[in-house]
Amino acid sequence: MSTLTALARARAVASAVAQPISTVRHVHVSDRPLVLIPLALAGEASAPLAAMVGDDPGSARLLVVAQPRNRDQRFAFAAGLATVILGYIDTFRSAVEDASSGADREPRQRFADAPQVLVPNRAGIGFVRLLGRSTRFRRSDGEYAVDPAVPVLGRWLTFLAERAEYPGSCLLLAATEALALHWASGQSPVEDLNLAALLGWVDPPSGMTGPEAAAAAEDPLTCPPAGPATDPTFDNEVLAPLIAACARADGDAAAHRAEASLRAALSGQLTPTWKLMWRAVGLLRGLPPGGRVAPRWDADKDAFTGYVTYLGEGGPPQPRRDSAVAAARRLDWLERAQAGYAIQRALDDPLVMAEYRMTGEAFAGTVTAAEPGRIDGTGRRRKLRPLITVTTEDPVRIEAGTVLSTPGRPGQKALVVSVYAGRPARVVLELSGGMGRALIPVPGSVPEVGDRLCYTALSDSYQRSWPFPAREQTPWTHGGPPPEYVPADEDASEVWS
Amino acid sequence: MDEIERTIERLRAEVRRAAVSGDRTRARAMRAELREAERAWDESLARLEERPPASLGSAPVDQPGPLLPVREQVHQALTLLGTPAAQRLIIAVHEAFFGSPLAAARLTSLRRDEERSFRAAPYSRPYYLCTALTADLLAPARGLLAVSTWPIERRVIGPLSPRVNYLEAAIRVAESLLRMPKPSQAAERLLRRFAANIPGAADGARPKDPHLVVAAAHAELEIHSAEDGSVRREAAARARARLDDAEQLFGSRMRVIPRTGTGA
C-alpha cells in the first residue's frame, strides 16, 4: 500500500467507481486461458464439491461430487478434472520456439506458449495447492489404485501452485489479485477479496454505481460466493437436502433425478462467477501490456518447458516440504524475483515509478543545464563525462555519490554530483556510458536542456547468485543431509475422507 | 413444472433469508413449504418418466433388510464383545462378524423400549439390553449398552473401566477373527483400528497378526485389572444393596449430590 494507492481509493469512494493505479497491464493474459472455479465441502481440508472449468466462455464444464465424503467419488472427480486440465496443458506441448538468448549460450528451444489457469481468488490458489497435495502421491496400482491421470494432475496442480508464489509469474493467477494490481476500489483490501464486489467497483453494471454493485455482490442469494467456500445457508437449506436425496435415491431414475437437481443447484452457484471471470479477463485484455510483461512470460514458458521435461524423465512428485537446501535456494529465487518484478513494473509504468518518486527514491524533472562535451581529465586518460542539472518538484531523498539510471537510456549511468534539496530541487548528474567511444557524444545521447527525464537508483541489472551446498552436503547446522525420497505405501494409501 | 421450479427457487431464497436474520419460526415454516414443493417436483418428474416416485426414507436397495430383530443383532454383537459398548462399536462389530449392517436409527430408542418392557413385565424375556452403570453414582453411563444377564461387575464403569473394556473387546475381536475361516475386510479393518491404539499391538501400519493384538492387550490389562476390579466389586455391592431390580439394570436417577464432590 502507498499514499498514491490510498489516494486512488479515496477518489474511488468519491467518484463511486474504481480508479486506475497503473497505466499499463503488468500481467500476461493468455489468448486461451483456462478458467477454474472450485467449490469445496465446508469443514473438510480439501473435499471437492464441484468445479466449473473450461477455456471457452461459451461452454463451461461442470464437475460435481454427489457424495463429497465418498473416497471413490472424490477420485472420480479428480480424474474428471484431470481430463480437462491435462487435456488443456497438452495443447501447449507441440509448438516450440527458439530460446537461445545471449551470444555465448548454446541454442535452446522451449514451448512457444504455456498454459494459464485463472481462479477467482487467493483461496482458489490454495485449493489448487491442496488438491495437488492430496493427489500427487497416489498410485495407479496396488491396493489403493486410482486413475493414472490423477497423480499426474496432482503434480501439475502443485507445479502451478508453487509457480504462483513466484513474483511476476502468470501461469496461475487469482482474478481478484490481477484486478487489484491495476485498479483501486473504494472499499478495503479485505472486501476486495470478493471478486463480484471488486468487479462491481471496477466495471459496475449499467445503471449502478460501484458501491451499489459491490453491496449487491455481498448478498449470497443474488450473488453466490466465488468459492471455494460455499454460503452456509446454501449448504444448510439447499445442498444438504439434495445430497441426502442423492444418498437415498431409490433406483436409477430417482438417482438420476436427484443428481440432476444437485447439478442444477451447484451450477446455479457457479455460473455467475464463471461470467465474472470472463468479464475480468476482458477488462485485463483491455489494458496495454507493459514492455516487460512478455519477457516475464518467457520465463514462465521456460518453467513450463522445464517441468514437461522433468515429468518426461520420470522425476518423482514434489516433496511434501522443502529440504533445508531447497528452502534456502527457493527463498533466494523468490527474493530476486521480488526485487526484479518491483523494478520492472516501475520501469514499465510511470504511475508505479511515481511511488518511488513519492518516497524520494526516484525523481522526474526537466534538464535545466547541460555540459554535453565535458571531459574528465583527472584520471590517466581523458574521459567523456557530461554534466547535466535536473530541476524537479519531487521530494529528492538521494544522496550525492549514488549512481542512477533513467528508463529511456539503459546503457547510461548517472552519478549524483550534488543535490540542492528544496522546492524545486536541483540535482547535478555526471553521465557515463551510452554516448559512443569518441570524446564527443553521439548526437541525442546526452539529454538536452528542456528534456523531461526520470532518474532512479533502481535497476534490474542481473546480480549473480552465489552457490548453495548440494542437497547431500546439507551442513550439520541444518540437520545434515536429508533422506532421499522413496515413495511409501502411506503416500498412496493416505485416506482421503 | 416451471411453476414448481420457480416456487422452489423462491422458497429456497426465503428460507435462507429467514435463516440469516435469525428468524427461526419463519425459517421453519418456509422450510416445510419448500420440502413440500420439492416433493411435488420429484413426483411430477417421476410421473413424466412413468416410474413410481422415490419413497422417501426407504433403505437403499443394495442393503438387504435385517433377518433378525435389531435387539437380537445388538445382543449378538455385545455377546461377542463381552463388555458394555457404544452404538458405533456395536454397529461396526455386527457388520464385521455378522455381515448385515445395523440401522443406527433403530438403536436410539432401543434402551428405552427395553426398560419399558422390563418395568411392564419383569424378567418375562430371556435377556434385556440394559445400560452400564457409573461406579460412583450408579447412574446410567452415557451411550453404553450392556446385557442384563451379565454380572453387575461387568456393567459397572469406573475411572479405568473404559480402557479395560476397550482392551477386553480388542482381545475378543482378535480371538473371533482367529476363529473365522476367511475374515471379512470389515473384520480386518476393525481389528486394525483397535490395534492402532494399543501400544505394541501394531507392527507397522497394518497388523496382520491377531495374536500380537491379544498379547499386547493382555500386557496392558495387567496394569489396570486389579484396581479396576476392586472399584467394580465395591460399586456392584453398593448397587445390589441400594438399587431395586429395574435400577440395577437401567441405573438410578437419584438426584444425589455426588459422593465424590465437595459440594457447591
Added chain:
Amino acid sequence: MTAADVPQTSAEAEAAEAVAGVLAGLAGLATRRGPGGMATRDGPDGLAGLAGGRHRGVVVDSPPGAGKSALVVRATVDLAMAGEPVMVVAQTNGQVDDLTDRLALAAPRLAIGRLSAADYVPTPRVLRHLTVSVAQQAGDLAACPVIVATAAKWATLADGIWPWAVIDEAYQMRSDMLLRIAGRFERALFVGDPGQLDPFSTVESDRWLGLAWDPMQSAVAALLRNNPGIPVHRLPVSWRLPATAVPVVGEAFYPFTGFRSGTAPQQRRLEFATRGFAAWSADEPIETAAASGWALYELPARHTVRTDAEAVVACAALAERILQRGAVSFSERAPSGELVTADRIAIGTAHRDQARAVRSQLGELSVAGVTVDTANRLQGREFDVTIVLHPLSGRVDATAFHLEAGRLCVLTSRHRHACIVVARAGIPELLDAHPSTEPVHLNVPAKFPDGWEANQAVMAHLSRHRVRA
C-alpha cells in the same frame, strides 16, 4: 569491557567467570579434535554446558553492552594462538572493519586477513595495521591464521575448511546464510544479542513455517532447533547500560534470563556546565534524564504522518540543548568527568524518512556530528545519551513492525547514561486498543518477549519520568 580482565567488583568477577567458562568450553572442543579434525566424541563432564556432548558449537547470548566484542576478540585470539585457523564472520563491512581493528590491537603480532568484495574500499582503521592484509581471494590470505569477512563474502567461497568459525551478531544472520557458510567450518562460536531485531525477508511466505531449517529464521534459531544439545552461555553483566536502565530493559526484553549492571547507581552521573531556564522547554526533559537516566518527553496527543514535524523538531532541539548546556558525564572510565560531545549522542527512529527529517532539522540548527539513524543501523552501537522518537508516536494503530520488541530494545539500550524518549501522548491507550490477530503457526516456537507486552512494560516505566511539552 577490558575491565573484565582484572576482576575487581563482584560484577567483574562474575563476567570474567562467564567468559572463562566459554573459553574453557571452546578449548574443550578444540582439544577434542579426532582424526580428520572432526570433533564428535563426548566431552568430559567438567566442561561448562557440554554434558550434551557430540556438539560442534557454542552459543553465547549477550545482552546490550555485555562485552560481546571483547569475547569475540579474545576467543579468536586464543584459538589462533592455539594453532587453530579461524574464520571470523560478521554481518556488515562496518562490523568487519571494527573487528579487524580490535583484533589487530589485541594481538599485534597476529597476521589478520581482511577478505572483501571487489567494490570494498579499505577504511583507515583497517589500513593503519601492518599485520592486516586485504584481499578478494581467500587464497591470497592463506598465510593468515585469522581471516575476517562478512557472511555474504564467506558465502561466495566454494571450498576451504576452517577448523573454527567465530560468528559475531549471529542473531542478525539469517538461517539461509548460515547454511551457505557452514560448509566452510568444522566448529563454531556463535555470539549475539537475542533481544535485537530479527533478520527479515522481502518476500512473505508461510511455506517454511514450522520447519527446523526455515530459512527466514535467525541462524542461531536454526542451529539450536537442529542441534538441541548445543550449550548456550549468557554474559551476565552489561557494562554499557547504567544501573537505571538495566531493570527496565531486562524486564521488558530479557524476561526469562535478565542480567545485571556492571556499574553501581552512583557510578554514572550526568551534569550540566550551565544552568537552564525553566522557560526553555527542552531543559526539563534533559534534566529529568540526567537525574533518573530516563525521560519521556510527551507531546500533545495527535495522529500525525510518519515525519511528525513537532516530534522531529523536539528530537533535534533536545540534542542541541544537551550540547549547549555542556553536559558532562562521570563514569568508571572518567571518574572526573568528560564532556558529552556530539559524537556521543544518538537520535534513533523507526523509519528512514524520520531519520532523514531529523538530520535536515539538525542541519538547520547547524548541529553537526550527532548520529541519527534507524534502529536497524544503530544495532551494536553505543552512546552516552540517546534520544528516541518512539515508533508508536502519533500513530492511529500499531503494526507488527512498530510493535517489534527488538526495535524498541535497540532504541532503548544504546546509552551509557541517559535515554530520552520523544512521543505523542496516547501510546498506552493505543496498545490497549490493539487487536491481537496475529496468526499462530504450529511447531514455530512462540517469540518472546512479545512486542505488545514489552511496549506496555517500557511505557509503564517511562510514565514515571514524564515531562509534558
Added chain:
Amino acid sequence: MTIEARLDHIRGAVPPRNHNARTIAALTSNPGCARRAIMDAAGVDKQRLASCAGFPAPFGQSQFAITRGNAFEAQVKANGCAELLRLLREGLGLPLPEVSYADLEEVGGNTSRELRHSRTRGLLARAAASGADAGTLFDHPLLRLAVAGQQVYLEPDLIAFRLHGQFHVVEMKSFAVIDGQADGDKVAAAATQSAVYVLALRELLAGEGYGPDTVSHEAVLVCPENFSNAPVATLVDVRKQLTVLRRQLSRLEHIDSLVELLPPGLTLDLKADEAGVAGRPPAELAGAIRTVPARYVPECLATCEMCYFCREEARGATATLGRDVRDDLGAVETVHAALGLADGTLDPADDLAEAAAMLQVAARLRREALGGTA
C-alpha cells in the same frame, strides 16, 4: 443503579447470551471498540440485534462443518478416548497406567450446571491433591470465569488432562493439519480459546489453593492429519494469549467507565412478542445503537455480528478503507477531508499541514501519470 442493573436494562427483557470460550476469545479481536465491549458485557444477542436493525450479519455455520466437527470429536473420544490416549502417549510420553477417565458432561443423569461445576471442582481438586500421578482425563469439565464482574459458565468442548502434577488443556478442532502446517488464523483462534480454559482452570484451582503452575501454558491441540480422519496432536504455547486475555478481561472489569458515558435509560431491547418477533422499529433501534461509540475496521467483517451496521455508519471514514490506507492518507479521518487536502480545496489546520503537503504531491504525481484525470 448498579452497573449490573444498567447492563441488564441495556440488554432488555431477554436472558443474557451465554458466554463460551469463543465469545470470550472474541473480546481480544477489537478491544478498542466500546460498542462491542458493552454489548458483550451485557450479554446482548448481537446477531439478532443486527438483523432487527436491518443489517443481518454475514455469518452462519454450515451443517457440514458442524457434522464434521462433532464426528471428529466423537471419534477421538470413542471407547474411553482410545485414540486420544495414543496421541498423549506418543506426544507427551504419558506412561501406560495413566488412563483413567471421568465424564463430567452430566452427573447421574443430571445436567444442571451448578451440579456439574461443583462436581468438576471436586474431582479436579481431588486430582490436584493426590500426590500420586493420577493421569486422568476429565471430559467436559464445566468451568467458570469472571467476565465483566459476572461469573459465566464456559460450555466446554475440551478435556482437561493431568500428568506429572500438571493439568493440560486438550482442545479438539476439525481443521486439518497438513504436513505439519495448519491455517494460522484457525490455530490462533484455537490457542486463544485454550487460553480461556487455562485461565478458568487456574481460577478454579486457585480457589482450592493451588498456584498457576498447576495448569500448563502448553495446550494440546488435536486435529485431523492431512486428508484423513486420523488425529494428530500438537503442543501450542498459549502464554501470549494468556497475557492478552488477562488484560482485556481486567479492562472489562472497568466497563462502568464506558457505561457512564451512555445516555441514561438507554436500552437495546427488541420489544419482542411471545413468538419472538421483534416489535421495535429498526430506525429507533439503530438510533439507540448509535449512542454507543464504535470503532469500525474492515477486520470486524470477519469477527463481529454488528459489522454491517457499523460499516454503514462509518461510510466516508478513511478507517473503512483499512488500517494501511488510513495510515497512508496521513491519518486524515474522512475521505472528504483527504481529497480536499489533496486538491487544495480545503486549507489544512496546522496539525494537518504535513498530511496535506504529502497528499498534494501524491495528487500531482497521479495527475502527471494519468494526464488530468484523477
